[in-house]
Amino acid sequence: MIEAATLPLELAEVGFSAGGRALLAGVNVRLRAGTRTIVLGPNGAGKSLLLRLCHGLLAPTAGEIRWSGGLPERQLRRRQAMVFQRPVMLHRSAEANIRYVLSLLGVPRRRRAAIAHEALERFGLGGLAQSSARVLSGGEQQRLALARAWVIEPEVLFLDEPTAALDPAATLAVELAVQEFHTAGTKIVMTTHDLGQARRLADEVLFLLKGRLVEQTPAPAFFHGECSAEARAFLAGELLW
DSSP states (O other): OOOOOOOOEEEEEEEETTEEEEEEEEEEEOSSSOOOEEEESSSTHHHHHHHHHTTTTTOEEEEEEEEOOOOOHHHOOOTEEOSSOOOOOOOOOOOHHHHHHHHHOOOOOOHHHHHHHHHHHHHTTTGGSSSHHHHHHGHHHHHHHHHHHHOOOOOHHHEEEETTTTTTHHHHHHHHHHHHHHTTTTTEEEEESSSHHHHEEEEEEEETTTEEEEEEEEHHHHHHHHHHHHHHHHTTOOOOO
C-alpha cells in the first residue's frame, strides 16, 4: 500500500522558542520507515510540540527538518496524517466526515461513499455511518479520526496521546487500529504517558526531558534499563523537573 518515498525524516539541531522561552532545543533525530517510534517523557518535555513540528503545523525557530525525496510541501502533507488526543469532528455524520477528506484528496464523487463505507467498517464504525460525529463517544471519535487518516494512505501517521482519555476497551480498539496501520506499512510516531502501551507498541523510544532529546533507543533495551539515568528515573516513576 505504501511507497516509502519521503522517509527517513531528519531533524538537525531543531529548536522552538516562544515568549522568550526555549521549549525545544538542539533536537537531532532520524526517523526511519517501518519502525514504530514512541515518544516518552514527563509533562512539559516537548513531546506534542515535537510531533507538531514534524507534521508541519509549526515551523522550527532553529535548525532544519528534512524529508527525503525532495517533494514539494503540498505533496509532503498529502503523505502524512495526524490524530490528536481530542480530534476535531465536523458538524456532519461519521460518513460525511470521511467523504469530506476524500473530496479534499480529489477522489471522484461517485467513489467516495464506497471508500468511506469500507473505512468505517474497517474501524468498527459501520453501524454509525449516519450518526453525528460530534455525539460519538471518545473512543468512537478516535476510531473515526483513524478512519479519516486511513483513506489518505499516509506514509507517516503522527498520534498525540490518542488514548489518554479512553477506557481500557476503547484503548485496545485504538491500539489494534494503530497496529493495522503499521502492518500496512505506515510509519507510526506516537506520544503516550502509558508505559504499558509503550511497551506493547514501541519498536524504538525517543525520550525527551526539558525540551531536549535525551536518547533514541530500541524499545527492548530502553525498557530493560539499558538507557540513561534520566530515563531510568522516569521508568521508576520518579518526578523529573
